[in-house]
Amino acid sequence: MSVDEGAPQAEQLTYEAAAGRVEEIIRRLDSGEASLDETLALVSEGKRLIEQCARELAAVGNALEELKLDELVARLEQEAGGAGQ
């Protein structure tokens, strides 16, 4: 059975599931058992998942932002006020 059978959609995967799926894909590719078409499909899926993981990592990798609770509340209220106008 090829590894791609029953693979869930990338949009449904959590970071952990996506990372696990990427490892599974690489194991399958490393085994050398995948056909050419399967290889190309797995590579495409793997790249899509890596991009998804990278987006999630980028959200917590740019710069640490420290806020006091009051500051965050004020900012959220300001944003809500701006959106309401």
Place this chain on the structure above:
Amino acid sequence: MLSPMSSLAGNDPAAAAGIPDSPLAGPFPVGEYSAKLREKLRSFVHVQLLGEMVNLRVARARVYFELRDAGGAIPCAVWRRDWEKMLERSGETPTEGMQVVVAGGCDYYPGSATSSPGFSFSVEDLRIAGAGDLLARIDRLRKQLYGEGLLENQKLLSRPLLPATIGVVTGETGKARDDLLAALTRRGWAGRLVWAFAPVQDRHAAPMITRALGDLAAIEQVEVVIVARGGGSLADLLCFCDETLCRTVALLSVPVIASVGHHTDRTLLDDVAAVSCSTPTHAAEAAVGIDCSRARREQAAAARRLTEHAGRALSVRSKQVGLATRLRDHGRRAVLGRARRLALLSRAPSAHLERQRVTLHQQLREIRAGSRRRIGSERSITGTRALVLSRKSASTIVDCRERRPRELEQLGLALAGHDPQRTLERGYALATNAAGEPISTAEQAKRLADLSLRFADGTVRARVSE
């Protein structure tokens, strides 16, 4: 007997005058009053007190602790040397939370112009009375919360592996804040950290911690909350055993990670929270489920591997396309070759015919030329022969006319000389058998019964006899 402050009126007339219309005596110098107060307190009867030992602190000369129960508390102090004698007598060391009985009396340090005063119960003797009531009460509350299922609520919440926003309840000046920040940074996490500072030690800390937790949980962006505090005595951590705080945490929809005290400390918050951690590093790992730095490296490696596989696959695909192209080209060339061949073959008969026609025409021309040459030649030869023949004919005519009759006559004569008729005419007879064959010997004639004898004028039959 206290002296009124009026005796010092020369120094400070306004203070010495006291409060107008006040029915109270004084004012008195505070030093005198505090000294009298100490004297009065020390005169109180010495008693034994029963309570929970908390905030135990051993200083160089004195040992301090508080004795508490549900109704109140008394600060206690004992000289270090007396403390050690008490321990030696009891054979065990009292610790935080223990129920103890102390014997002694009230004391008061009056302070001075440069030092603060303080009340304490001067302990002269001490006995450990058993397990602390506070601990027992905490244990009862833990069982009650367990019975209500409140210890499980938080543990059933799903925690994000990679939260973008983390709320933290901690003391603003505590070391836990720096430790947690350092641990999150080591984890490679650089999202949004929302601090909700609150006192985390005194008796009034619990409501403020509870409010801070509620405020953080009310913000949708906050995905997980860490409650952090460094190590301390049980009394220091008692606020984290507050029933209202624990019930509030149990009902929050955002997961709470407790990082209170050290490994040996166990508060009710640890039981109620989604995760209980003993160190800020542990709390950071619980809040951020993956090591972001390592995950980034692993992603880069995975991307490289995928790119390598893709490169190889595309290379294979390219080769296949190349082979297919070559096969197609070969096929096209083969078809074209076959078509050319067929076209050639289709044209071959006419070409062949044309060639044959040309050849035949050539041969015909050659034959005609040859014929003409031959005819000419033959005509010449024939002419010559005709000439010769005509010449010979003329000669022959002469011969026929002159010589040949003579020769013919001579031949006739010669021939007549051999004619048997002439022989028969001279009297000879020719004997023949029935078949007409000549009989030339007598022996032949003897064997016949009869024979024919031909004469010049006719034939007769004759019988042979001896």
